[in-house]
Amino acid sequence: MLSPFLSGFFITWARLRKEYNTELKIFFLSPEQNIKESYGFENEVMLVYAPFKSMEPRTLQAVEQIYSQSPAKGRVETLNYFLVSDDPKVREWLDTYTSSRQESRIIVSFTRKELEENRGNTWFVRNRLNEQFFGRDLFNYSLPLIEDTYFFGRQQLVMEYLDAIKRKENKAVFGLRKTGKTSFLFKLKRLVENEKIATVLYFDCKQPDIRKSRWFELLEEIATLLKKHFSIKETLIFDDKIASKSFFKLIQYVKNRNKQVCLLFDEIEFVSFVAKLDSHWHHDFIEFWQTMWSCQSQLKNFSFIISGVNPSVIETDIVNGVQNPLFGIVSHRYLTGFSEDEVRIMIRTLGKRMGLKFDHFSISSIFKWYGGHPLLTRLACSWLNTTLSAEAQKPIDINNEIFEGSLKNRG
Incomplete structure (x- = not known):
């Protein structure tokens, strides 16, 4: 089951954990340098195996509990994790479950069967990452944040x-x-x-x-x-x-x-x-x-x-x-706008996971244009994602010239 992840990751930790009356197998995966650069990973990525024939909300509740405890807390990526299930419809279930949860982490899901069938496919996990990461607009949220997942600055x-x-x-x-x-x-x-x-x-x-x-x-x-x-x-x-x-x-x-x-x-x-x-x-x-x-x-x-x-x-x-x-x-x-450093951290953290690589000068221009206002900054980056994704294949490099050009298009 773990073989497809060994092309790009090292397994550094594994345990059985029981939370919410659910026993899960937890693994920490350390990404290789090329994976870090491609998807913006800075820490290890958690992999959760739920050995059940059907998915239930308590599985994700158990994962959230694990996130809040040692050793996961402060050690693994907070915006995303891998989920492996014996449920053949795990992806459909997740789409329904997370559709109304604006702040949910990016859950890259697999069935155990498809992982075993792709043991020799070195691109299988990366293709799924591209599909899950590059297809979601993480900048496009405007409601108050009730979770830590997308909280930046302050x-x-x-x-x-x-x-x-x-x-x-x-x-x-x-x-x-x-x-x-x-x-x-x-x-x-x-x-x-x-x-x-x-x-x-x-x-x-x-x-x-x-x-x-x-x-x-x-x-x-x-x-x-x-x-x-x-x-x-x-x-x-x-x-x-x-x-x-x-x-x-x-x-x-x-x-x-x-x-x-x-x-x-x-x-x-x-x-x-x-x-x-x-x-x-x-x-x-x-x-x-x-x-x-x-x-x-x-x-x-x-x-x-x-x-x-x-x-x-x-x-x-x-x-x-x-x-x-x-x-x-x-x-x-x-409460004023974000500092330029806070804007840079937010844009780069979310952008990398969407296949958008903002350079230093483009972020400086975004900061100057919107004064560090969190919502306006995110909406601008969301608009860039929508327009550029329609014209080019991700990952996309965004420089100051592209950002300045987008201002003209927005009138």
């Missing part, structure tokens, strides 16, 4: 905010639309949970069920989630009079268990005194954040991170004649 900022959560400090991040604020929050949430620093709850404040809530109803929603997470049975009343007291009591329960809570509020403008759609937040803002401020100042096991476009929610000192509870207790940063 490492220094992530570490700064992670340290703030460890110290139970509040932070805010602001920036233009589509600069990656939500993806940043999801990344932070994953890290906090992986390191077991705190229980993290994320709230998208533009959701109608949240922005239409009164301040005490939103407190009750947060409390319901916390009670469920910590298995707290006590009944607490959340109405306009004692909601703050009930919330304080709940956070105290959590503190007594020596646990920490961090709340993430995205699109904060929708539940603030600048809200355009729900005017009750012009007044409810004070009640809600006074509760948060009081809990944090007294119990010390509680913090929050907010994000949005308009920093006035924390920079305005007086709201409706009352001190703004967020004024002076939330430090913030503006």
